[in-house]
Amino acid sequence: MPTDNPLRTNDQHLSWDWFDQRGPTLKKWLSTGLDCTVRWHEPSAEHVTFRAGGPIGALCFPTNESALVRLVQMVVELDLVVLMLGRGSNTLIRDGGFPGVIIKMTENMAGLTIRQNEVSVLAGTSLHALAHATASAGLEGLEWSSDIPGTLGGGLFMNAGLNECSLSHAILQVTSLDPRTGSSLTYERAQCDFGYRHSRFQASPEIILSAVFMLREAGPAGLIERMNEIARTRQAKYPLEFPNAGSIFKRPPGHYAGALIEQAGLKGKCRGQAMVSPKHANFIVNTGQATATDIEDLIEEIQAIIWKRNAVRLQPEIRIFGIRARN
Ligand SMILES: Cc1cc2nc3c(=O)[nH]c(=O)nc-3n(C[C@H](O)[C@H](O)[C@H](O)COP(=O)(O)OP(=O)(O)OC[C@H]3O[C@@H](n4cnc5c(N)ncnc54)[C@H](O)[C@@H]3O)c2cc1C
Numbered sequence: 001m002p003t004d005n006p007l008r009t010n011d012q013h014l015s016w017d018w019f020d021q022r023g024p025t026l027k028k029w030l031s032t033g034l035d036c037t038v039r040w041h042e043p044s045a046e047h048v049t050f051r052a053g054g055p056i057g058a059l060c061f062p063t064n065e066s067a068l069v070r071l072v073q074m075v076v077e078l079d080l081v082v083l084m085l086g087r088g089s090n091t092l093i094r095d096g097g098f099p100g101v102i103i104k105m106t107e108n109m110a111g112l113t114i115r116q117n118e119v120s121v122l123a124g125t126s127l128h129a130l131a132h133a134t135a136s137a138g139l140e141g142l143e144w145s146s147d148i149p150g151t152l153g154g155g156l157f158m159n160a161g162l163n164e165c166s167l168s169h170a171i172l173q174v175t176s177l178d179p180r181t182g183s184s185l186t187y188e189r190a191q192c193d194f195g196y197r198h199s200r201f202q203a204s205p206e207i208i209l210s211a212v213f214m215l216r217e218a219g220p221a222g223l224i225e226r227m228n229e230i231a232r233t234r235q236a237k238y239p240l241e242f243p244n245a246g247s248i249f250k251r252p253p254g255h256y257a258g259a260l261i262e263q264a265g266l267k268g269k270c271r272g273q274a275m276v277s278p279k280h281a282n283f284i285v286n287t288g289q290a291t292a293t294d295i296e297d298l299i300e301e302i303q304a305i306i307w308k309r310n311a312v313r314l315q316p317e318i319r320i321f322g323i324r325a326r327n
Contacts, residue, residue, distance in 0.1 A: 014081050014323060019057045019099035022078045026058060026101070029074050035067040036060050037108075044097070044322075047104065048088030049149060051243035052274075053292040054097030054322060059085075061108045065177075065209065068103070072179045072207070075101050082179070083321055084207055086151030087126065090158055090245055095292045096323035103207070105153050114139070118172070119213045123153030127160070135227060140218035141170040146227040147234050148246075153208040157201045158317075159194045162230070168194035170213045176206035184209060197250055197317055239277040242285035248299060249282055249314040257314055258282035260306050271298040296320060 023040070030038055038060050044053040057080075062068040075082045081100030085091060109124035114137050121130055131146035144165040148155065152167075159168050171189045178185055185206070193200035201208055234240070249257035261267070261281035269276045270287075272294030277283040284298055303314050 013079060014099055016057075016097070016099040019080065022080055023057065026074060026078055026080070030060075030071075034062075034070055035064055036062040036071055044088075044093035044102075047085060047102075048091050048093065048245070049243055050088075050092055050245050050286055050290075050292075050295060052286055052290050052295060053093035054095045056093065056098045056102045058101045060101055060103050062103065062105075063108050065109075068109070068207070068209075069177065069182055071101075071103065072177070073182060076179060084153065084157075086124070086154030087149055089149045090154060090318050092245065092292050092295060092318055092320045094296070094320065094322040094324050096325045098322040106151055110151075117215050117217065119215060120210060121152050121213065122210050123151060123156075123208045125152045126150070127152065127155050131227060134213075134215055135223035136220055138217055138220045138223075139215035140223055141215040142167075142213065143223045143227050144230060147231050152211060156192075156208050156211060157199055158197055159199045161197070166194070166196075168192065168199070170215055172212040172214045174211045175209045176201065176204075177209055178206050180205060237280060239279040239283050239285050242277070242287060244277070244283050244285045245318045247282045247317050248284050248302075250317045252312050252314060255310075255312055256282075260310055260312060260314070261302060264305055264309055266302060266305065269298070269301075271295075271301065274298045276302070292320075292322075293324065 038058050040058055041055045042059040044056050045051050060071055062071050083102050085102050085104045087106060105124040107124060109122050112119060112121040112125055112130060112133055119134055127145045127148045127150055130152060131142045135143045144162045148160050150160060155167050156174055159166050173186050173188055174192055175184055175186045251257060258281040266276050267281050268278045273288045273290040274294035275285055275287050277285045284295055299316060306312055306314050
């Protein structure tokens with residue numbers, strides 16, 4: 001399971017004692033007029049699409065880049081663990097919670113500008129809004145992403161994609177903030193180390209701030225029809241009636257995770273109220289009150305069965321953070 005966070009150096013400080021000792025100082029510093037809303041001990045279930053998981057020490061919503069930079073400085077100075085969050089559509093926080101700071105970038109840091117074929121986008125912008133704005137402007141290259149329920153930041157971190165398309169294909173530049181130095185860096189596409197559900201940001205503490213795409217001109221009507229067609233197909237194929245986090249496992253080389261899981265007879269298999277979707281075997285759904293432990297245990301059980309049956313190691317696509325039980 002990936003347990004990394006943007007400031008990996010202090011991973012050992014992921015404990016409630018550590019957070020509770022430093023929380024009051026953070027609260028004092030944050031009350032000095034920073035453009036940032038904070039929710040203390042916020043249930044993560046309200047911020048991830050699985051609708052499960054434990055509390056977040058401090059969930060912060062900076063409203064501009066300078067507030068973000070200042071917030072990151074405070075977190076670094078207090079040696080707190082920090083994690084970025086977009087719409088939480090690929091994230092799960094364990095039931096013991098995340099005793100650190102989570103910086104949420106959605107509407108609070110969103111927006112886009114279109115200049116001819118170039119589109120500049122802030123990290124908190126939803127992929128849905130981005131796809132619709134560009135298609136309506138007669139620009140092709142992102143319409144396939146209109147139904148992916150994430151943000152640009154989470155999408156670039158994951159290099160989100162559909163079939164043969166991925167965000168990396170249309171990227172010109174990505175700008176990030178290095179929390180260690182407080183400076184921003186701009187990367188050309190070739191420097192982003194994009195691959196299948198992979199980017200350089202997965203091995204770096206950087207925070208994605210914005211990106212520039214270069215798109216092709218095309219008729220808006222055709223692009224909008226394509227988006228509608230994709231939405232209809234996904235509606236029929238995916239178990240969207242239950243909370244979920246999209247595909248649980250990455251595609252293993254030479255196989256499809258969903259096919260392996262289905263052939264192993266695991267559709268409908270439950271752990272607590274987490275279930276392998278009977279509609280699509282690479283989805284786990286929360287049928288009601290599933291805990292993060294139910295979901296993680298089910299993931300591990302599927303991995304063990306597929307390893308034994310097919311000698312294939314399924315790698316989770318979703319990212320799991322935090323601690324299992326309160327310490
Ligand atoms: C119903 C459903 C369908 C889906 N379909 C697809 C699909 O077709 N294709 C696909 O690729 N994915 C799909 N997903 C998964 C998910 O939507 C994508 O991975 C999406 O891009 C994640 O965006 P997010 O904002 O929700 O990221 P989050 O889950 O919030 O974060 C994901 C990761 O990115 C990091 N991160 C977030 N923002 C930043 C930032 N600004 N800087 C640095 N790191 C950051 C987080 O720390 C975390 O590790 C689907 C999910 C669901 C629920």
